[in-house]
Amino acid sequence: MTDRPDLPVNPVFAALDTPDLDQALTWADALRGHVGGVKAGLEFFSANGADGVRRIVDLGLPLFLDLKFHDIPNTVAGAVRAVADLGAAIVNVHAAGGPAMLAAAREAAEQSGGASRPLVVAVTVLTSLDDADLTAVGQAVPARDSVVRLAKLAQSEGLDGVVCSPAEITAIRAACGNDFKLIVPGIRPNWAASGDQKRITTPTQARDDGADILIIGRPITGTEEVGAAASRIASDLGINR
Ligand code: C5P
Numbered sequence: 001m002t003d004r005p006d007l008p009v010n011p012v013f014a015a016l017d018t019p020d021l022d023q024a025l026t027w028a029d030a031l032r033g034h035v036g037g038v039k040a041g042l043e044f045f046s047a048n049g050a051d052g053v054r055r056i057v058d059l060g061l062p063l064f065l066d067l068k069f070h071d072i073p074n075t076v077a078g079a080v081r082a083v084a085d086l087g088a089a090i091v092n093v094h095a096a097g098g099p100a101m102l103a104a105a106r107e108a109a110e111q112s113g114g115a116s117r118p119l120v121v122a123v124t125v126l127t128s129l130d131d132a133d134l135t136a137v138g139q140a141v142p143a144r145d146s147v148v149r150l151a152k153l154a155q156s157e158g159l160d161g162v163v164c165s166p167a168e169i170t171a172i173r174a175a176c177g178n179d180f181k182l183i184v185p186g187i188r189p190n191w192a193a194s195g196d197q198k199r200i201t202t203p204t205q206a207r208d209d210g211a212d213i214l215i216i217g218r219p220i221t222g223t224e225e226v227g228a229a230a231s232r233i234a235s236d237l238g239i240n241r
Contacts, residue, residue, distance in 0.1 A: 007181070007212060008036030010239050012203070013064050014230060015039045015185070015217030019047035021055065027226050028059050034230035037062035037089060039215055053086045062089035064183070064213070066163075068123050070094035073104035080105045080120065084112030090183070090213075092163060095122035095150035102157035121161040121183055122154035124168075127199075144168070148175045155180055161212065166201035173210040185215035189233055192219035203233055 012035045016024040021044075028038050038061050044052060045067055057063055065088035069076045076093055083091050093105045102122065109117045124147040125134070131141040140146055151162045151172045161181025164172055169182055188200040195218055203214050216233065223229040234240075 008062060010034075010036035010234055011207060011212060011214050011237070012230060012233055013037040013039045013062075013183075013213055013215050014220045014226070015041070015215055016044060016056070017041065017217050017221065019043050021048045021052050024048075024052070025055060025059070027221055028056055028061055030225075030227045031220070031230050032059065032061060034227050034234060035061070035220075036213070037064060039064040039066050041066040042068070050082075050086055053083070053088070057087035063087070064090035064092075064215075066092055068092055068094055069105065070097045071101070073097075073101045076101050077104040077108040080108035080118075081112055084109055084118050088118050090119045090121060092121045092123055093159075095124050095154045095159075095162070099153065099157055102154055102159055106158040119160040119181060121163055121181060122150065122159050123163050124150040124154075127165045127186070144171065148172060151176055151180070163215075165199055166206050166209065166211070167199050169206065169209040169211055178210075181212045182210060183213040183215060184211040185217075187214045187216050187219075189219055189236060191232075193222075203237055207237060 014031050014035045016027055016038050018024050065083050069079050105120050109120045125143050131143055134141050147168050148171050152175055155176050163183045165186050166184055184206050186197050186200050187203055187206055188194050190202055194200050206214055220226050220229045
C-alpha cells in the first residue's frame with residue numbers, strides 16, 4: 001500500500017470551472033505558488049478528457065479531480081485506478097454507492113502506482129438537494145442526519161474524508177474526528193460577491209471551524225488577476241509566500 005499524501009500548506013484549491021482547456025491552463029499557470037492545488041470537474045473532463053487532465057497535472061499543481069463516481073464496485077474501482085494513473089491527488093465518489101463500492105474505491109487507490117496514492121473522499125448529500133428533494137427520491141430526511149451517517153460510512157470503509165458544506169463541518173468533525181479530511185466549497189472572502197452560493201463562510205472561518213481544503217472558484221477565476229486574488233486569500237489565511 002502506498003502512503004497517503006500530505007496536504008499542501010495552503011488549503012485553497014481553485015475550482016477551474018470551464019470546459020475550455022486553454023482557459024484552465026492559463027488559470028492554473030497563473031495560480032502556481034498562490035494556491036495549494038486546483039479542482040477540475042465534470043465540465044472540464046467531459047470536454048477535455050484524460051489528455052486535458054494530464055496537461056493540468058503537468059503544471060505541477062495537486063489536482064482534485066471532482067468526478068463523483070457512483071456505479072457498481074468493479075466499475076468504480078476501474079475508474080479510480082484510471083484517474084489515479086493520470087496523477088490526480090484527490091478523487092471522489094458518492095457515499096450513497098454503498099459500503100462495497102466505497103471499499104472498492106479505496107482498494108483501487110491503494111493499488112495505484114506512483115509515489116503516493118490519491119486521497120479518496122466521498123460526497124454525502126449534494127447541497128443542491130433539500131429535504132423535499134430527498135423525500136421525492138425516497139431518501140431519509142432530514143438531510144443533516146444523512147450527511148453524518150454517510151460520512152461515518154465513508155470513514156468506516158477507509159475513505160480519507162468527505163466534501164461538505166461549511167454548515168456541516170462541525171457535525172462531521174464531531175462524528176468522524178480530527179484525522180478525517182473535510183473538503184469545503186461555498187467559501188467567500190468578505191470582499192467577494194456571493195453569486196449563487198447561499199450558505200457561505202469566509203476562508204478564515206471555514207479553516208477555523210475545521211476545514212482541511214477550501215474549494216474556491218469565482219472569487220478567484222472571476223477576476224482579471226487570478227494570481228493576485230488567490231494571493232489575497234492566502235494572506236487573509238496568514239499564509240506568506
Ligand atoms: O465559484 P464557486 O466558489 O462557487 O465554486 C465552487 C466550486 O465547488 C464549484 O466547482 C462547485 O461545483 C463546487 N461545489 C459546490 N458546492 C458543493 C459541491 C461542489 O459549490 N456542494
